[in-house]
Amino acid sequence: xxxxxxxxxxxxxxxxxxxxxxxxxxxxxxxxxxxxIVYSNWSPGNHPSNDFAGKTQSPIRYLFQDASVFKPGDDVxxxxxxxxxxxxxxxxxxxPRRLSFDxxxxxxxxDGLKKxxxxxxxxxxxxxxxxxxxxxxxxxxxxxxxxxxxxxxxxANAPSFPxxxxxxxxxxxAKRMSDDQRRFEKQLMFSHPxxxxxxxxxxxxxxxxxCDHLLFSLYAVVRLxxxxxxxxxxxxxxxxxxxxxxxxxxxxxxxxxxxxxxxxCKNVDVLRSGLRILVDQQIWKIERVFTLQAVxxxxxxxxxxxxxxxxEMKALRELHRFSVLNSQRxxxxxxxxxxxxxxxxDECSKMVIGNINGCPLKILINILQSCRDLRxxxxxxxxxxxxxxxxxxxxxxxxxxxxxxxxFENLAFRHTDLMDLFMKKVVDERGFLNxxxxxxxxxxxxxxxxxxxxxxxxxxxAMGAALTGYLHHISSENLxxxxxxxxxxxxxxxxxxxxxxxxxxxDDLLMSDKKERNVYKLQILAACLKLDDVPCHKAVDxxxxxxxxxxxxxxxxxxxxxSSLLGEGYFLENVQLPHNHHIxxxxxxxxxxxxxxxxxxxxxxxxxxxxxRVAVLCVPRSTYCLDLTHPRGFLAxxxxxxxxxxxxxxxxxxxxxxxxxxxxxxxxxxxQIYSTENPPTADVNFQSTC
Numbered sequence: 001x002x003x004x005x006x007x008x009x010x011x012x013x014x015x016x017x018x019x020x021x022x023x024x025x026x027x028x029x030x031x032x033x034x035x036x037i038v039y040s041n042w043s044p045g046n047h048p049s050n051d052f053a054g055k056t057q058s059p060i061r062y063l064f065q066d067a068s069v070f071k072p073g074d075d076v077x078x079x080x081x082x083x084x085x086x087x088x089x090x091x092x093x094x095x096p097r098r099l100s101f102d103x104x105x106x107x108x109x110x111d112g113l114k115k116x117x118x119x120x121x122x123x124x125x126x127x128x129x130x131x132x133x134x135x136x137x138x139x140x141x142x143x144x145x146x147x148x149x150x151x152x153x154x155x156a157n158a159p160s161f162p163x164x165x166x167x168x169x170x171x172x173x174a175k176r177m178s179d180d181q182r183r184f185e186k187q188l189m190f191s192h193p194x195x196x197x198x199x200x201x202x203x204x205x206x207x208x209x210x211c212d213h214l215l216f217s218l219y220a221v222v223r224l225x226x227x228x229x230x231x232x233x234x235x236x237x238x239x240x241x242x243x244x245x246x247x248x249x250x251x252x253x254x255x256x257x258x259x260x261x262x263x264x265c266k267n268v269d270v271l272r273s274g275l276r277i278l279v280d281q282q283i284w285k286i287e288r289v290f291t292l293q294a295v296x297x298x299x300x301x302x303x304x305x306x307x308x309x310x311x312e313m314k315a316l317r318e319l320h321r322f323s324v325l326n327s328q329r330x331x332x333x334x335x336x337x338x339x340x341x342x343x344x345x346d347e348c349s350k351m352v353i354g355n356i357n358g359c360p361l362k363i364l365i366n367i368l369q370s371c372r373d374l375r376x377x378x379x380x381x382x383x384x385x386x387x388x389x390x391x392x393x394x395x396x397x398x399x400x401x402x403x404x405x406x407x408f409e410n411l412a413f414r415h416t417d418l419m420d421l422f423m424k425k426v427v428d429e430r431g432f433l434n435x436x437x438x439x440x441x442x443x444x445x446x447x448x449x450x451x452x453x454x455x456x457x458x459x460x461x462a463m464g465a466a467l468t469g470y471l472h473h474i475s476s477e478n479l480x481x482x483x484x485x486x487x488x489x490x491x492x493x494x495x496x497x498x499x500x501x502x503x504x505x506x507d508d509l510l511m512s513d514k515k516e517r518n519v520y521k522l523q524i525l526a527a528c529l530k531l532d533d534v535p536c537h538k539a540v541d542x543x544x545x546x547x548x549x550x551x552x553x554x555x556x557x558x559x560x561x562x563s564s565l566l567g568e569g570y571f572l573e574n575v576q577l578p579h580n581h582h583i584x585x586x587x588x589x590x591x592x593x594x595x596x597x598x599x600x601x602x603x604x605x606x607x608x609x610x611x612x613r614v615a616v617l618c619v620p621r622s623t624y625c626l627d628l629t630h631p632r633g634f635l636a637x638x639x640x641x642x643x644x645x646x647x648x649x650x651x652x653x654x655x656x657x658x659x660x661x662x663x664x665x666x667x668x669x670x671x672q673i674y675s676t677e678n679p680p681t682a683d684v685n686f687q688s689t690c
Contacts, residue, residue, distance in 0.1 A: 303337055
């Protein structure tokens with residue numbers, strides 16, 4: 001009797017484990033999500049997220065409404081009927097449940113069990129289930145392979161729950177491969193006979209696996225290059241939409257990374273909208289700075305400004321916890337959601353520069369790209385990065401330094417030491433120059449107007465010789481850009497200019513989609529060839545179509561100051577000069593610049609040597625480098641040409657003039673007009689070379 005009672009109680013405990021698990025339904029704050037279902041007896045199995053936690057998982061048995069059993073040696077799954085106990089209503093989906101029919105879980109010793117006699121005999125289904133019990137998949141063991149096909153072979157031999165482990169293992173293996181090997185392995189993966197079956201398993205299990213398993217699976221699927229428009233990816237996206245309320249902070253981080261790398265589509269857009277609502281509700285509960293930055297990078301540039309402000313406030317509250325890496329990544333995070341926070345960026349800049357030693361150049365390039373996108377100008381940050389690159393100049397490749405210089409040009413920042421080092425390196429190592437780098441280098445140096453000293457002439461000669469070597473296979477627009485850069489630097493290599501002036505090249509440029517820009521640059525070339533007095537090049541009259549007049553910006557305050565200082569009839573406004581040059585105000589003075597002449601008196605003077613023409617240029621910040629003292633290329637060329645035409649040039653900074661009171665403005669202009677000192681040209685080269 002005691003043996004029968006013990007057997008009955010033991011079986012009763014086993015059947016109680018088979019009863020349907022309790023469901024906890026939580027209210028759903030998102031309209032497009034279903035109520036959250038939490039399975040109390042769920043065993044997560046082996047998954048990479050659980051391996052980090054160091055937990056060991058117990059064996060898991062899998063039940064279906066119609067049990068799918070894989071027989072060793074067969075090529076297909078066969079469906080067998082199961083007993084009423086195992087036929088649980090789970091919507092025909094996989095549902096993990098703990099079944100402890102192994103002897104190690106029995107309260108009676110194994111020898112005692114062999115002697116026990118049951119009143120009932122085991123059914124054929126129980127025997128079959130016990131014989132074909134799958135071994136729980138081990139993610140670590142799968143990820144130690146060298147091929148994606150090895151993982152698929154393991155799935156084909158003994159498919160087990162959860163399928164997410166297979167996808168995660170394949171992505172872990174793929175990350176260790178080279179690009180060519182990864183491309184080849186992906187082709188083998190798509191053609192593997194078990195791949196389609198694994199995808200089907202993944203879609204069936206999506207609604208019942210843990211939320212973090214689901215998100216890790218979606219991330220692995222996307223990174224493995226499975227097309228986004230496939231049924232697998234779209235199904236996983238829909239399931240994540242339904243279960244988004246189950247996301248904890250770790251899931252929130254993974255979901256943010258997934259959305260960051262996916263292309264826009266209907267399901268991605270809906271999921272991003274749901275993420276914004278969820279973040280808006282849980283933003284103050286986020287504890288990790290990494291999660292906060294991942295969310296900032298994924299919500300999109302079109303996110304509500306109120307949400308961006310909340311994320312900024314949250315980041316400012318966590319500023320004291322920022323590591324160096326957090327500070328470096330904050331630039332990219334803010335650029336991703338198109339939100340500039342000067343306070344946050346200023347503090348991160350200090351930490352970046354304070355710990356810049358040993359920083360990879362790739363991270364510094366990302367920071368500069370983010371500053372460009374955010375239109376953030378920080379002279380302290382840029383100077384610190386440039387000083388570091390100049391100090392470690394020999395460590396980097398020239399193309400890496402060139403990329404830094406291109407970004408500095410976008411930011412209007414000119415670092416003389418770094419640019420001088422690069423000039424000398426180009427002269428010494430001309431072999432690295434290709435057509436693309438030649439055009440880029442010329443643009444950087446011409447735009448920032450960086451030419452002074454002896455190395456400048458050697459640098460220009462080297463660049464001219466390198467460009468001449470590519471004339472046989474250079475495009476018309478690249479040739480125009482390179483020659484225009486040479487013109488801004490007052491250097492005129494004959495071979496490139498002669499080829500550019502050929503009729504077929506000019507016709508090609510005038511028929512381009514960028515016709516207006518090309519005409520503008522050709523006009524610059526024509527003006528330079530005439531005004532800069534190039535002795536080694538014959539004059540050529542280019543017949544170019546006229547451009548629409550440039551918009552005239554009102555300079556009411558400067559006009560009012562000149563009227564107060566000189567009186568009416570002593571200056572001209574908006575004067576159009578030959579060669580497509582325009583000046584804001586013209587004043588005519590005696591040769592000593594001690595007296596302003598009325599326009600009526602100046603017109604009757606026959607000798608040009610008795611009159612000094614003064615050009616007043618009202619210039620914005622964009623015409624200067626970031627330090628606001630060094631004119632950029634186009635302004636430097638205009639000043640050079642005005643001097644050739646006999647003008648004395650006065651620069652009036654618009655932003656400074658607006659800050660001055662009327663009395664202060666009158667005093668400033670008076671000192672400039674009657675001054676006998678020439679304005680600083682900031683290394684403007686007035687001597688043409690060819």
